Amino acid sequence: MINLFEKSKVLIEKFTGKIIIIKYGGSIMNNSExxxxxxxxxxxxxxxxxxxxxxxxxxxxxxxxxxRLGIKTKFIKxxxxxxxxxxxxxxxxxxxxxxxxxxxxxxxxGVNAVGITGKDGHTFVTKQKIIDNEDLGLxxxxxxxxxxxxxxxxxxxxxPVIAPIGTDCIGRTYNINADFAASSLxxxxxxxxxxxxxxxxxxxxxxxxxxxxxxxxxVSEGKKLIENGIISSGMIPKVQNCxxxxxxxxxxxxxxxxxxxxxLLCEIFTDKGIGTNFIx
Numbered sequence: 001m002i003n004l005f006e007k008s009k010v011l012i013e014k015f016t017g018k019i020i021i022i023k024y025g026g027s028i029m030n031n032s033e034x035x036x037x038x039x040x041x042x043x044x045x046x047x048x049x050x051x052x053x054x055x056x057x058x059x060x061x062x063x064x065x066x067x068r069l070g071i072k073t074k075f076i077k078x079x080x081x082x083x084x085x086x087x088x089x090x091x092x093x094x095x096x097x098x099x100x101x102x103x104x105x106x107x108x109x110g111v112n113a114v115g116i117t118g119k120d121g122h123t124f125v126t127k128q129k130i131i132d133n134e135d136l137g138l139x140x141x142x143x144x145x146x147x148x149x150x151x152x153x154x155x156x157x158x159x160p161v162i163a164p165i166g167t168d169c170i171g172r173t174y175n176i177n178a179d180f181a182a183s184s185l186x187x188x189x190x191x192x193x194x195x196x197x198x199x200x201x202x203x204x205x206x207x208x209x210x211x212x213x214x215x216x217x218x219v220s221e222g223k224k225l226i227e228n229g230i231i232s233s234g235m236i237p238k239v240q241n242c243x244x245x246x247x248x249x250x251x252x253x254x255x256x257x258x259x260x261x262x263x264l265l266c267e268i269f270t271d272k273g274i275g276t277n278f279i280x
C-alpha cells in the first residue's frame with residue numbers, strides 16, 4: 001500500500017502544473033455515458049493540479065446540420081470543401097452548440113471553463129489550405145498560433161475549450177482540421193502531453209487485428225510505418241500531427257480509445273498506458 005501511495009504521489013507531482021492538450025471529437029462525442037466519463041477525468045485532472053486544454057471537432061454534427069439544411073458536402077483527401085454557407089454552418093455548430101455544451105458539462109461538475117474559437121485573441125492566424133492544387137475553399141492552414149488568451153485563461157483557473165476556427169490577416173474565417181489545431185496549440189503552449197481521443201485503440205500493426213496495438217513509437221519508427229503502408233488512410237494525417245508535435249518539443253503524444261472508461265487517466269497514470277505513445 002505504501003508503494004502504491006508513493007507511486008501515486010510521484011505521478012501527481014510529475015504532472016502538477018503541466019499543460020495537457022486534449023483533442024476531443026468523433027463518435028465519442030455522441031455517447032452520453034462515454035462523454036460523462038471523459039468530463040469526469042478532465043475535472044479530476046484539474047483538481048490534481050494539471051492544466052487541461054480542450055480542442056474539439058464536430059464533423060458528424062456539421063454533417064447532420066448540412067443535411068438538415070439541404071446543403072451537399074464534398075470531401076477532398078479527407079478534408080471538407082468549405083464554401084461560404086458551409087463555413088457559416090460549421091461555425092454555428094462548432095462555436096455555438098458543441099463548444100458551449102462542453103463548457104456547460106464541465107461547469108456542472110464544478111470547474112470553471114471558457115469556450116472560444118481560434119478567432120478570439122487571434123489565437124489561430126490562418127491562410128487558405130491548398131492540397132495538390134485542389135481548391136478546398138475556406139479550409140484553413142495555421143500560420144501562427146498566439147497563446148496570450150489561452151495562457152490568460154489558464155492562469156485564472158479556467159479550462160479553455162477551443163473550436164478549430166481561425167481567421168486570416170483580413171479577417172476571413174476558415175475551418176481548421178481539429179487534429180492540426182490541437183497539435184499546433186500543444187507546440188505553442190509547450191504542453192507536456194497531447195492526447196488524441198479517438199474511436200480506435202491506437203496504431204495497429206494489422207488493421208484487422210485489434211490486439212496488434214503498438215504501444216510506443218519513436219518519430220523515426222512512425223515515419224517508416226507510414227512509408228511501409230502499415231499506417232494508412234485516415235490515420236496518416238493524425239500520425240503526422242503526432243510526429244510533428246514531438247519533433248517540435250511536445251514531450252509525449254498519445255492516440256487512445258476514448259470509448260474506454262476513464263481512458264485519459266488510464267493513459268496518463270499507468271506505466272504502459274492503453275493506446276499508442278509517440279516519443280522522441
